[in-house]
Amino acid sequence: MKPTKCKVFCNDCNRTKMLFETEKKAETFIKFNNDNDEFEKGYSPCRSYYCISCCGYHVTSKPQNENIKSKTELLLERYEVVKEKDRLNKEKIEQRKIESKKRKKEKNERIIREYNEKFKV
Numbered sequence: 001m002k003p004t005k006c007k008v009f010c011n012d013c014n015r016t017k018m019l020f021e022t023e024k025k026a027e028t029f030i031k032f033n034n035d036n037d038e039f040e041k042g043y044s045p046c047r048s049y050y051c052i053s054c055c056g057y058h059v060t061s062k063p064q065n066e067n068i069k070s071k072t073e074l075l076l077e078r079y080e081v082v083k084e085k086d087r088l089n090k091e092k093i094e095q096r097k098i099e100s101k102k103r104k105k106e107k108n109e110r111i112i113r114e115y116n117e118k119f120k121v
């Protein structure tokens with residue numbers, strides 16, 4: 001069973017990885033390749049995991065670590081933060097525009113008042 005059919009470039013890992021449609025297919029691959037020394041030197045996949053970047057399953061030789069977030073997860077989180085900052089910035093700019101208009105209006109009204117008082121129009 002040579003793993004050549006399902007290789008894709010994974011943006012999350014930044015390298016070519018095998019991609020499986022289902023967890024079962026990935027697990028089956030692990031089962032068959034664990035006794036296969038030819039596969040890759042020093043690489044013996046021990047678990048499968050779902051990749052949100054490829055929308056499929058990869059196999060890995062690294063032990064499970066629930067706390068480590070994938071690159072794509074981190075990227076999506078950062079994107080949300082940037083989006084929120086952007087939104088707040090736009091709000092601030094809008095608020096400044098409104099305040100600036102208000103100040104201009106007040107200034108104009110003051111000038112008109114002063115003019116009217118001075119020249120008793």
Ligand SMILES: [Zn+2]
Nearest residue numbers: 010051053054
């Ligand atoms: Zn992937």
